[in-house]
Amino acid sequence: MVDKTLVKKIAELARLNIKESELELFASQLSGILEHIKSLEVVKVDGIKPMFYGCVDERPLALDEIELFDTKAITKTTPYIENQLFCVPSILEEEN
Amino acid sequence: MSNSYLKSSIPELAKALRDKKISAVELCELFFERIKKHKDLNSYISVFEKESLIQASLLDEEGFSEKDPLLKGIPISLKDIFMLEGKKTTCASKMLENYIAPYDATVTKRLKEQRAIIIGKNNMDEFAMGSSNEHSYFGPVKNPWDTTRVSGGSSGGSAAAVSAGLSQISFGTDTGGSVRLPASYTGILGLKPTYGRVSRYGVVAFASSLDQPGPMARNVHDLAIAYDAVAGFDKYDSTTSSNRAESIYEYLLKDNRKELTHQTIGIPTAFMKDGVNKDIVKSFEETLSLIKKLGFKTVDIELPHAKYALDVYYIVNPGEASSNLSRFDGIRFGYRDKEYKDLGSLYSGSRGEGFGEEVKRRIMLGTFVLSAGYYEAYFAKAAKVRSLIKQDFETAYTKCNAILMPVSPFTAFKLGEKMDDPLAMYLSDIFMVPVNIAALPSLAFPTGFDTGGLPIGMQLIGKPFDEKNIFGITRLIEMEKQDCFNRISIE
Numbered sequence: 001m002v003d004k005t006l007v008k009k010i011a012e013l014a015r016l017n018i019k020e021s022e023l024e025l026f027a028s029q030l031s032g033i034l035e036h037i038k039s040l041e042v043v044k045v046d047g048i049k050p051m052f053y054g055c056v057d058e059r060p061l062a063l064d065e066i067e068l069f070d071t072k073a074i075t076k077t078t079p080y081i082e083n084q085l086f087c088v089p090s091i092l093e094e095e096n
Numbered sequence: 097m098s099n100s101y102l103k104s105s106i107p108e109l110a111k112a113l114r115d116k117k118i119s120a121v122e123l124c125e126l127f128f129e130r131i132k133k134h135k136d137l138n139s140y141i142s143v144f145e146k147e148s149l150i151q152a153s154l155l156d157e158e159g160f161s162e163k164d165p166l167l168k169g170i171p172i173s174l175k176d177i178f179m180l181e182g183k184k185t186t187c188a189s190k191m192l193e194n195y196i197a198p199y200d201a202t203v204t205k206r207l208k209e210q211r212a213i214i215i216g217k218n219n220m221d222e223f224a225m226g227s228s229n230e231h232s233y234f235g236p237v238k239n240p241w242d243t244t245r246v247s248g249g250s251s252g253g254s255a256a257a258v259s260a261g262l263s264q265i266s267f268g269t270d271t272g273g274s275v276r277l278p279a280s281y282t283g284i285l286g287l288k289p290t291y292g293r294v295s296r297y298g299v300v301a302f303a304s305s306l307d308q309p310g311p312m313a314r315n316v317h318d319l320a321i322a323y324d325a326v327a328g329f330d331k332y333d334s335t336t337s338s339n340r341a342e343s344i345y346e347y348l349l350k351d352n353r354k355e356l357t358h359q360t361i362g363i364p365t366a367f368m369k370d371g372v373n374k375d376i377v378k379s380f381e382e383t384l385s386l387i388k389k390l391g392f393k394t395v396d397i398e399l400p401h402a403k404y405a406l407d408v409y410y411i412v413n414p415g416e417a418s419s420n421l422s423r424f425d426g427i428r429f430g431y432r433d434k435e436y437k438d439l440g441s442l443y444s445g446s447r448g449e450g451f452g453e454e455v456k457r458r459i460m461l462g463t464f465v466l467s468a469g470y471y472e473a474y475f476a477k478a479a480k481v482r483s484l485i486k487q488d489f490e491t492a493y494t495k496c497n498a499i500l501m502p503v504s505p506f507t508a509f510k511l512g513e514k515m516d517d518p519l520a521m522y523l524s525d526i527f528m529v530p531v532n533i534a535a536l537p538s539l540a541f542p543t544g545f546d547t548g549g550l551p552i553g554m555q556l557i558g559k560p561f562d563e564k565n566i567f568g569i570t571r572l573i574e575m576e577k578q579d580c581f582n583r584i585s586i587e
Contacts, residue, residue: 007460014418014463015425015440016456017448030461032519037407037474043481050479051486054291054305054535055335056560062334073198077429086427089439 113160120152120169139256143216167210173263176217179298188232191450201298219253227524231454240585245508248278255282273528275310276540280503280553291535292337295330303416320344357391362496375546397492405530411478418462486534499557507550
């Protein structure tokens, strides 16, 4: 059901580098899991509302207040920081 | 300092501290000695010995009184998924190997307010994904009852630590049984609270509609004290309930036998008829007999859609996980791959290198079930079947007050036994995931041992926000079967 090409495609969508040697194993494991999940096909769900959330009672709205987080604390979580900014590779080419 | 305090409950330890029979420093030393002695169990990722002893000596100087919280000066541990300010929160992943938490989780903050001493952070399955605690970047946790076997996952480090007397209590998280399964495999108690009862703020997110933090302990009173300390509304988690969380420990101190034993316990006979180990069936029947002897009525209940819960779970869980884990991009926190040539390869390289196999498998499964062509057939369908499972429980609760079921169809398996077959591993969760799917509370407790000497556990599943009831019933069982509770698994 899931072949190596599909695993490659899914990994690309998920932004995951997968080694060529892992493709076969993931293909067979994902196929096995999806085959098991197929049992849901027989369940009749016409007119049933989906349950996307776990809450089982009403939740009040939060107060409309702003609480600022300490920026310095957040930017200590990675070494790739300069002047309180996260460093990323350049996206636009420099014009000469 | 004698090991005689090892089997003491929190109220007994609190009294000993007040009466100056022991000091908080001595108590901490006892646990650190044992942590060193049983290092090979691999139940801790971080240990904070120096700081804990300083904290304990300050508490000793201050003294202990009746007015103090029971947890004051008690050595406890946390699964390494809870933020603890200034300390590593690794989630047992290479991705977060060097991540230092910039703030406290609400659970952590409330435990600090109780002045418990957080002595370390426990090993776990990477990002809480697993049923055996073998999916940890820091190596597997061994079961203290038999070190060739798994501790159960994903809160396996917490379970092994509490079971072996390396921590008085611990906190885990339960997304599909991750508190209850390791509790059962190591012979202790574990609570999965109702969804929304305990704040998820500062707990690294896995599957947000299923995740609930929960306490683990060796006896019912300790479990209740741990739960009381953290339960209740939190303005930082909009999914927490504003219903007041009443003190379970105070409730348990009263004589509730009469009001409890006129209740009816539901037995889902059809759901658990296949594939359950015969020793577990025997232990279940013994527990049932005990419940009847105590005066409870029992009734057979139907949960016709529960057999689909595992399939629903393995769609909803990876779907939500793939979305939650998209934040690990190698930029703001976590592992960054050195060999990138552009932004895209920075993302894929960091994630490919930083995540372990099980995490990658679930991210891919989640990406697949949420993708445009398959969303309706998988995720949307699963969400509807989830409603049917919840309705099954609502119907069952018109006939009974709580439901009794085994935690797992088998006891702790051998290390490595199921590592090559993820589907076989997932089947460990079959009796636990319906609880998370339906957002219910469930308390796992020990009921005996199999013929190989491995612990067996049952669970009592309650109505939403009815933790008090399942605690009360478990306490009655504990009083009758004291030999199964409060066991230390290893010398």
